[in-house]
Amino acid sequence: MTAAQGNGAAQADLPIGVFDSGVGGLTVLRALRSALPDEGFIYLGDTARLPYGTKSGETVTRYAEQAARVLVGRGIKLLVVACNTASAVALGHLATVFAPLPVIGVIEPGAAAACAASVSGQIAVIATEGTVRGGAYERAIRAARPAAEVVSVACQLFVALAEEGWAGGPIAEAVARRYLAGVVAERPALDCLVLGCTHFPVLREAIAAATGPRVRLVDSAETTAEVVRECLLRSGLRAGQGTRGAGHGGVRFLATDAPARFVRVGAVFLGEAIAPADVELVDL
Incomplete structure (x- = not known):
């Protein structure tokens, strides 16, 4: 039974589906579990085809629909697109294809938070190439705050650093300076920066x-x-x-490749250990 087919109390006890191109979306899952401790979750990481950020919009949309179909097929009541690139290019498509299932991305909430946090209205967005190219954050920020000045920077190397566990130390700090020092120096009124990729919170200190x-x-x-x-x-x-449904209050993990790596690297993003038995290998 899908969320669209369920109703009433039975539907309420279905889990929430979350997907990302890999393990970065586990930072979103971590926040969801903290805010909604009674909810069950199914998380899918498309680890066989990451990163989405360097791929065309058409390819990302196709991958996103395939990932969503797996989650919907497991029976969910709401879909969270935890990938910034997929949120930027495929959210509307997913909402149409899977209606009336609620589909929520990370772009508009992030843009709203940035508008609330910035005093000057000068906001920077760092993201993958695909997210920057699509311009979704700029549109969302300006829709909420038309006078805002937005600069976007593609920081693709941050993804690799996060995946390798090199979140701190001289390498991460040097890469961050190379990407960002000039942007900040050129904009003395800049007072807000959006971490526009789910991998980036791991490099927050750098x-x-x-x-x-x-x-x-x-x-x-x-x-x-x-x-x-x-x-x-x-x-x-x-x-x-x-x-209480089968997934109620817990998490099931799905990965499209290398479940052992998902367990090892994913623990960094989730903030806790992942049991190998809890990760299922799936084919999209």
């Missing part, structure tokens, strides 16, 4: 060192979790309104 204390870093994960909570309340889909 990024903060490069931007300095005047620039507030915004992670869309917590804001996305709040949007999901409000959507569940508004739709009457909060867990606990019916019989």
Whole structure:
């Protein structure tokens, strides 16, 4: 049974589906679990085809739909697109294909948080090539705050550093300075920077060192979790309104390749150990 087919209390006890191109979306899952401890989750990392950020919009849309279909087929009540690139280019498509299933991305919550955090209205966005190329953050920020000045920087190497576990130390700090020092120096009123990729919160300390204390870093994960909570309340889909479902209060992990690596690297993003038995290898 899919969320679209379920109803009432039974539907409320279905898990929430979350997907990303790999393990970076586990930072979003971490925030979701903190905000919604009674909810069950199914997380899919498309580790066989990451990163999405360097691929065309058409390819990302196709991959995103395939990942979403797997989760919908498992029976979910809401879909969270934890990948910034997929949120930027495929969110509308997914919402149409899987209607009436609620589909929530990370772009608009992150943009809203940035608009609230910035005093000057000068905001920087760091993301993958695909997210920057699509311009979704700029559009979302300017829709909420038309006078905002937005600069976007593609920081593709951050993804590799995060995946390798090189989140701190001289290498990460040098890469962050190379990407960001000039951007900050050229914009003395810049006071907010959006971490526009789910991998980037892992490098938060290195990024903060490069931007300095005047620039507030915004992670869309917590804001996305709040949007999901409000959507569940508004739709009457909060867990606990019916019989406890199989996924209630827990997490199931799906990976499209290298589950052992998913366990090892994913623990860094999730902030806790992942049991190998909890990761299922799937084919999209």
